[in-house]
Every structure is written in structure tokens, then in C-alpha cells.
Amino acid sequence: MKKLIFLFALLSTGCSGSGTDGDTSFTVHEELTSPNGQLTLHVGLKGSKPCYALNYKGKEVILPSTLGLELKEARSLLNGFDVGEAQRTSFDETWEPVWGETRTIRNHYNELLVPFVQHDPDRTLLVRFRLYDDGLGFRYEFPEQPTLTHFTLREERTQFAMAGDHKAFWIPGDYDTQEYDYTISRLSEIRRLMPDAITANASQMQFSPTGVQTALQMKSDDGLYINLHEAALVDYSCMSLELDDRNLVFTSWLTPDACGDKGHLQAPCVSPWRTVMVSDDARQILASNLILNLNEPCAYEDTSWIKPVKYMGVWWEMITGKSTWAYTDLPSVRLGETDYTACRPNGRHGANNANVMRYIDFAAEHGFDQLLVEGWNIGWEDWFEKSKDYVFDFVTPYPDFDMEMLNDYAHRKGIRLMMHHETSSSTRNYERHMEEAYALMNRYGYTAVKSGYVGDILPRGEHHYGQWCNNHYLYAVRKAAEHHIMVNAHEAVRPTGLCRTYPNLIGNESARGTEYQAFGGSKPHHVTILPFTRLQGGPMDYTPGIFCMDLSTFAPNESKVLATLANQLALYVTMYSPLQMAADLPEHYSRYMDAFQFIKEVAVDWDDSRYLAAEPGEYIVVARKAKGSEEWFVGGVTNETAREMEVSFDFLDPSRHYVATLYADAPDADYEHNPEAYRITHGSICATDSLRIHMARGGGFALAIREALCGDETAMPLDIWKPAE
């Protein structure tokens, strides 16, 4: 391609967002357009540094931004490059996920592979760009060459130069937790609004006062929704972004290992994909499959054992403080030495036979697939913040948890128990016991495990999102697959679409989930942001479905759940996951059985999903068609602002008649003052109808729609309020 020299007249954008090296000339060697022609990518050199820029419908999304990596022992892959002969391909396929938001997914892109060649020593760094209609993915590829075999990353230096001071929905860069509330601010305000805990730790922990995590959602003043994340994070450190807030340029910032290094690589190898999603319609960001498409196809031949799961749990009672994970109140125990049968029980242990049987009865009666039981195994007395290596063995139950009896009891009632492996972040200990722990699950018929990584990582000094731990999480998922076990890992690294390749990774937490409603509460806007950010990489085990909002009524807990009951129902649709929990206690569901009906009915696997309305931080409305059926479920959530939402049913089949049940906020509902007030109505609808639905502050609505049956003729139009039977 003819070389073009672009002198980016940065003054025209009112900022100098093209990097901080002072050199503003970008020599374009290659141009690539997306299949629909709306995105244009330019690739070339800025000085002697690899450089790229991205436009969408003629608007600048990424200003010229340099690429490269700083190496520890060898000459860095940062500059001194020429551009070699590029290769182009196009790709268009449709694939079927094992579970998902839609039955099929189209993977359609134009690709450009650019060799950047260094001399003295002669080395080639390849950058593969894939341009989709909904965004860009690119990754570094390191071919095996005599001058590059084993190498250590000091840092990856991938820039994302923003074209304006966008509104951003961000959480702080942190190597060990993602469980933050989101801040909504201009990019230039990040430094000022960074939590004190991060700023105070900045130098000691190498945290940055302008560092943020991905997926980072932004909105430009001219209406572009831009999202930065990564895909296929394998054998590499997780990327955060550090903002140069004078020039509005993000640079990749990898999680260090215990020695401060950012990664140990051996060529041939590749980096994860760096992703830029863009659209002028927020709904398109939610509907995007860019991250999944950039991941490798399914690695397993037989996936028949992988099944979406709706579950309850002996869980919320421990989270709220009503009962305990531990069997005793001893301050200290030792694996293999403490004789629990000789210890005095504390009388508040949640995972006891009678209580577990009570949950099994309720979950089985209401059609759930599984029941999670936490606190079933020895070691919980001093599990946390003690930096204990040998903390759990994952196989020995407490004396009041009869594993064989309870599994038999559950199976006779048609449900399974779900295993829990809290590792306390002692990853080495977990790997030591993993084979035996999974074999035990096989012996008793468990098919899913919720794992967890609370506290500092052992080996000490490693971080939750470093290369070492990322390899551990994947090891656990692959090993589980050998045992036909599905994994839901909490506190693990944020997902990057690996569930396409390893669909037994059926869930992750990796963000601030419902548990924080018991730790002081989460802002109502949280659930209008997560689908734009955390959920881009894969499903979240958000654990919705709380019906009793004042926790002090049943537990020693002053926290209030900052959501309405109808909002909690909506989350089963707005927070896509093939793993959904009904997180509250059976006795709370018993109080509102008519509303609980929605949780019982809602599907967990889908043929189709339609994002009807969306604005990050404000509201989301989505309709989903249950897999293999004509049932649709619609969910809507709003932030702290009450709003009316007009829902049009034009997604329904015009040749069919339907009846719908609407679970909405009562007119006087409010997340702070009257959170449990809801109203259920029932009526007939068809594709030409639309419905105006009120959402309270912190509220929402849920709709269950099914084809009309004989006898449904009497159902009135939905706008004539009619109580459900």
C-alpha cells in the first residue's frame, strides 16, 4: 500500500492525544476497513515505533497510538522498526456456543498481519489486527527466532490515545480486587476521584493514581460509546490502563509478579487481544460478541455434561452474619490435627444436616437444579487473613455435615448439591488437593464447584491478576473438565471470553456482587454499568434475588439492600449468566411466592437476546427468548432515578398470540423507603403492542411472556391492570 504521511493536526481536536513522545507524525503504511465499512484502521510508524489509529463513521476513536513492549534482559521491542510485507485475510463463520445469549454467533472480520522488523539484532514483532463491525482486536505475536526465545516483560506499552475528555465508568487499577463501586467521571477527573486507599498505596504497591481496570466503558461528547478490554488472557498478566491525564492517553499496565516482573514468555507465543469496541448506540456495545469471537473455539469434543444451572444456596445467611461458615469459635485450628468431634460447636454453623435438608426440600420443591453449601468442610475457623498455606483440604466435612446422607437425600429429590472450594488464595494448597477434591465430587455426584480466592495470594507476593495466578485459574478449569465439572470462580481474574474455549467455566464473580448489599450496599447504578464492563468478558455469578431488604430483621447486620424487589427480578435477565442463583433465604421467598414465581420460571439459556434500551449508568432493558421455546423474558433496571419505559413487543412473532405476566415496582416503591413494594399484572399481548412501565428509584421490572394457550382467551390487554391468579 502507498505510504501516506499524516501530520495529525491535533489542535483541531483541542488536545494533544497522540502520545507523549512529542513526535506527532504518523506514517501510515496500511489501511483496513471493517466488513460494513464503518470502521477504519490505520497502521504504520510514528518515528520508528509501531503505531495505529482507529476511526468510526469518520470520527476519531483512537488517535495515533504507539505499540511495543519493554523487555528486561534484551533490547526492548519499542522502537527502531521498519514495516515489512503485511498480509490480509477475511473471515466469516457462524458458530454455536454451548450456552449463551444467542443460539448462534457470527464471527466476521477483516484481518491485517503486520510484521514490524528491528535490526541489530534482527527481530520481527508481528501485530495481528482484526477489524469487526463492532470494534477492533489486536495482539502481539512473537515468532520463534534466534534473537528472541525466552524473555521477560518489564512492561507492555500499548497506547490508547483518546480523542476527548470522555465520560468514563471506572474502577481503580488494583492487582488483587475488582470489588469496587464504579465512579462516573470525565477522564481528567480520575486522579482527583481516585479512592484514598489507592492513592496512599500508590508508590508502595506500584498502584497508579490514574490507573483503571478494564473493561473500561466510556462515552464521548459526540455520542460514541467506546469500550477497552482484552480477550483470551492466557499465560500472560492481566492488563489495567494507566492514564496520562494531560494528554488523555491510556497505556497498558500489566500486573507484576512477586519480583516485580510483568511476565515470562517463550517464543513462539502471543499476547492476549487488546480490544476497542465502538458504536454510536449503547445497545450495540451490550450485544457485541467481539470478546468471545477473539477467543479460540471450544477445546472439548464432548460438551454434553456442561449444563446451565439455576441454584439456591446455604450462603446468604453466612454473608449476612445470621450463621457461620465455621463449626466452632476456636481462634485457631490445624488441618489434620484439630479433632472437631471433640470440640464444642458454636451452635450457629449454617451447613448442618437439618438446615441443609431444609434448603434441599425448598429448592427441590421449586424446581432448582442445585443447592450450594458453603462452610461444609473443616478449616473455616481461621481461614482468612492468616496467610496459612495448609488452610483447607477440600475433602473433610465438619462432623455435622453428613456428605453421603445429604447427597443421597438431594438426589432422591431430584437436585444436586453444589460444591464449594474456598481456597483462601492459597493456590499452591488448592493444586495440592485438587485431584482428590474433584474425585470426591465425582464420587458423590457433584457437577459444579464454586471456588473462591479471598485474601492475599500464596505463594506470597503473587497477585490475583498476575501471569502466575492466571495460569492457576485455567489449570483449575482444565483439570475440572477432566472430571466433567463446571467451575464458578470468585475473586479470580476478570473474564476475557475464555468461556468460549472452556465452556465449563460457567461463571465468575470478579466484580462487586450482591454480597456487598450486606457489606454496606451497592449504588443502584451499579447494575446498569456491569453489563457494559465486567460482563463483556463472560457471565457473572451476581447472586441476585434478594427479597428482604432490611437485613437487621433477621441478622446482626445494619446494611440495607439498595434495590427494589422488582429490580432484583429484572437482574435474572439483564445480568446474563447461564448460572443463576436465587440468593435469599427460603423463608423470605415464602413471604412473596407470587413474585418468586418469576425466578422459578425464568430461563438460563437463550436462543436470542434483544437489547431494547440502554444507557450506561442509567438504565438497561433486554428481552431474551428461552432456548428451544417460544417463551420470552424481559428485564429492565434503572439507577437512582425513577423513569417510565416504553417497551414495544415487536420482537415477538407477529403470527402468534401471547400472554404476559408483569412484575413491576408498585407506584409507591422506592429503593430507600419502600423497596419490597411490587405489583403483578397479567394480560394478553401481541407483536404490535407496547407497554409503558414505571420503574421506581433503584427499581426495575420483569416480564414473563409465553404463547397463549386454550383458556387464555379471557386475559385482558396488559394496560388494563389485572391481578395475576
Ligand code: NOJ
Ligand atoms: C467471597 C465470595 O464472593 C462469597 O460468595 C463467598 O461466600 C465467600 N468468599 C466465602 O468463600
Ligand code: CA
Ligand atoms: Ca467476592
